[in-house]
Amino acid sequence: MRSDCPLNYGLEIFGDKWTLLIIRDLMFFGKRYYNEFLASDEGISTTVLADRLSLLERQKIIRKRKDKEHKQRIVYSLTEKGIDLLPVLINIGLWSDKYASRLNPHRDIIIGAAKKDYMSGIEEMKRRLYDIHLQ
């Protein structure tokens, strides 16, 4: 049910594991194509992926464009609204890093980017994401 809580607004949109994993892939792993998302370690299904991409596009968190060279290929990228989710993802990552086992390969990409210099790290990452968004 919808409510007037601002937290609930966000949770209605991305309070779902798969949605946030797609945003993670765009944000930290530089993925852009449908089949790149499909290949993620968590094993998202085509149905769920299509559903979430369409939801994210309707919410204007991501943008869909056709690749200039390959007509059948579609390029996804984060909008400003999507890029603004970086602090949310970073803080989920920092929390997980504190409470999960440290032995994993993705750790350096997500946590290393944030931990040492949290705010300036976010600014730098935002700039890079904007570049991709605007190119």
Add this chain to the structure above:
Amino acid sequence: MRSDCPLNYGLEIFGDKWTLLIIRDLMFFGKRYYNEFLASDEGISTTVLADRLSLLERQKIIRKRKDKEHKQRIVYSLTEKGIDLLPVLINIGLWSDKYASRLNPHRDIIIGAAKKDYMSGIEEMKRRLYDIHLQ
């Protein structure tokens, strides 16, 4: 499917709307009892509430205790692991506040607490939550 990504660890646990709404109720609205959670605006069902409380307890994000005066009454509170989710919730709230309509009554409680002085606000709120946790 489980993966080695630190983000995924967190999402496996609380990457679910209802779970985060319960944490919100504990964190910002001072709720402590089963029927207080049931009464939230979003209308959680008893089945889902019982399921999520048990999950959160198994993950040691919340703690269950019996009320001293009323034996049948059970008091829920956030553990340190739960309190450490504050930056996640705050940032979801800040994002929602930026992109949702501003006309809602919960806004001041969540956003007002964070926006003006973000870091020291978090520290103060953590202290209050620890007091509840330790009492």
Add this chain to the structure above:
DNA sequence: AATACCACTTGCAAATATAAAGTGGTTTGT
């Protein structure tokens, strides 16, 4: 002693999410 309250649990229908296979077009390789 009866009634109300408490934190759940159970049973079941309905809604939702998911996997597996298929579709129609595009590009690649020969």
Add this chain to the structure above:
DNA sequence: ACAAACCACTTTATATTTGCAAGTGGTATT
């Protein structure tokens, strides 16, 4: 030029989750 492979999805069928109503075994209130 033609077949095979690739692309981003749909469709179909099954599995899971959810909401609802009612019930449970206690405890507190009147």
